[in-house]
Amino acid sequence: MTLYEKLKRYNEKGYSSFHTPGHKCSGFFDGSIIDLDLTELPDTDALFEAEGIIKEEETLFSELYGSAASFISAGGCTLAIQAMIRTAYSPGGKILCARNAHRSAVNAMALLGIDPVWLYPKGTKNYTGRIDPADVERELEACPSIKACYITSPSYYGEISDIRSIADICHRYGVILLVDNAHGSHLAFMKENMHPLYLGADMTACSLHKTMPVMTGGALLNVRTKELAENAKEYMSLFASTSPSYVIMSSLSLCAEYMISGKGREDYLRCEEEVGILKKLAAEKGISSPDGLCDPLRLTLNTAKAGLAGESKQQEFFHRHNIECEFCDGENAVLIFTPFNSKKDFDRVRSAINELGKNKAKEVCRKSFTEKPPEKVMTLRQAVLSPSEKIPVRDSAGRIASDTACPCPPGVPLIMPGERIDEDIAHRMEKSGIAEISVIGKL
Numbered sequence: 387m388t389l390y391e392k393l394k395r396y397n398e399k400g401y402s403s404f405h406t407p408g409h410k411c412s413g414f415f416d417g418s419i420i421d422l423d424l425t426e427l428p429d430t431d432a433l434f435e436a437e438g439i440i441k442e443e444e445t446l447f448s449e450l451y452g453s454a455a456s457f458i459s460a461g462g463c464t465l466a467i468q469a470m471i472r473t474a475y476s477p478g479g480k481i482l483c484a485r486n487a488h489r490s491a492v493n494a495m496a497l498l499g500i501d502p503v504w505l506y507p508k509g510t511k512n513y514t515g516r517i518d519p520a521d522v523e524r525e526l527e528a529c530p531s532i533k534a535c536y537i538t539s540p541s542y543y544g545e546i547s548d549i550r551s552i553a554d555i556c557h558r559y560g561v562i563l564l565v566d567n568a569h570g571s572h573l574a575f576m577k578e579n580m581h582p583l584y585l586g587a588d589m590t591a592c593s594l595h596k597t598m599p600v601m602t603g604g605a606l607l608n609v610r611t612k613e614l615a616e617n618a619k620e621y622m623s624l625f626a627s628t629s630p631s632y633v634i635m636s637s638l639s640l641c642a643e644y645m646i647s648g649k650g651r652e653d654y655l656r657c658e659e660e661v662g663i664l665k666k667l668a669a670e671k672g673i674s675s676p677d678g679l680c681d682p683l684r685l686t687l688n689t690a691k692a693g694l695a696g697e698s699k700q701q702e703f704f705h706r707h708n709i710e711c712e713f714c715d716g717e718n719a720v721l722i723f724t725p726f727n728s729k730k731d732f733d734r735v736r737s738a739i740n741e742l743g744k745n746k747a748k749e750v751c752r753k754s755f756t757e758k759p760p761e762k763v764m765t766l767r768q769a770v771l772s773p774s775e776k777i778p779v780r781d782s783a784g785r786i787a788s789d790t791a792c793p794c795p796p797g798v799p800l801i802m803p804g805e806r807i808d809e810d811i812a813h814r815m816e817k818s819g820i821a822e823i824s825v826i827g828k829l
């Protein structure tokens with residue numbers, strides 16, 4: 387069977403989509419968009435030398451997000467992250483980087499030879515947690531060579547860090563704040579504007595395709611100041627394909643039009659209310675979700691505490707309700723809502739919550755990510771450029787990782803290149819379904 391046939395068959399299953407992309411294949415784009423698979427022509431402008439229509443589109447996004455400048459990416463949020471990391475680079479300067487960074491940030495730092503100062507999020511799970519402003523301040527105080535602070539907010543589970551306080555601290559120390567806002571492009575269109583750029587971040591990488599009606603790969607780099615915007619395009623082009631997809635870029639164009647028309651804002655506000663009702667129902671049924679400030683459109687259910695643990699059991703349960711989640715980690719199920727979910731989709735989640743709510747609550751205890759940070763043996767760059775070999779994860783304790791090892795999603799490394807793998811991490815990797823890992827070759 388070809389991939390094409392496989393995808394068609396998958397669609398025939400009729401699951402409600404609570405995963406990316408945000409358009410949910412709901413008909414927001416009509417089939418004719420494929421006829422726009424053009425290239426850089428005199429009439430169609432050029433992404434990295436934009437002077438015409440692409441520049442106009444970028445200006446529309448800049449108005450929507452209130453940025454000094456916004457730059458289109460057809461290479462996902464990864465490209466925006468790479469450009470942010472390049473912006474943060476300065477000879478001798480350091481980056482304070484939240485340890486739950488996506489692998490795209492880690493890879494960019496490795497390639498650019500940046501050795502980060504890791505900042506551990508407050509939280510009890512592997513990929514989750516918020517960054518505590520006090521921790522940022524402590525690190526900035528201790529290390530004057532830090533020039534940039536890089537954090538991920540919202541987390542994969544929807545937790546939002548206190549961006550305003552972190553931005554204030556960074557600016558007091560003359561440090562730029564870079565936010566991987568891959569999962570939060572829609573936050574500017576909630577009842578309360580929760581977008582990190584609005585709250586003071588200097589640059590944000592936003593995967594519009596995850597939560598907005600944009601095709602996979604469509605993203606934005608938003609920049610708060612003219613000074614930082616000056617080189618941003620050049621830094622993006624350093625990592626980008628020279629053939630950006632015009633289909634993806636046209637989908638961004640349709641999204642901008644939809645949001646500017648006012649209909650988009652209305653739809654997103656309605657969706658916020660409707661998801662709020664489901665969140666309330668889950669709470670009433672005793673199904674816990676992350677505490678504190680969270681993405682209003684993300685439903686994270688701790689199904690394990692409601693008696694449903696283990697990835698395959700979670701998947702079987704949600705498939706029985708005709709639901710495809712964004713991610714099940716054995717304990718939590720993560721569901722992404724957008725206005726492109728239908729009433730039927732909402733009904734299915736309601737019925738799943740009602741069924742889960744009949745289970746007996748269970749105590750779940752998981753080890754903290756920060757209990758014992760792994761030993762760092764060499765820099766990211768030294769590790770990724772060293773000769774390496776692939777070995778089974780079960781034999782990896784004691785060896786030094788040469789690559790990030792992460793379950794994807796969420797794409798957050800359990801071990802960083804250059805760190806020594808211990809028994810605990812090897813066990814976690816195996817439990818996350820990672821069978822093999824690249825390690826530094828034996829000399």
Ligand SMILES: Cc1ncc(COP(=O)(O)O)c(C=O)c1O
Pocket residue numbers: 461462463464465467488490538542566568569593603605795796797
């Ligand atoms: C937190 C985070 N950052 C960055 C990325 C990369 O985004 P993209 O797939 O748009 O390149 C992802 C992808 O899942 C992500 O979850």
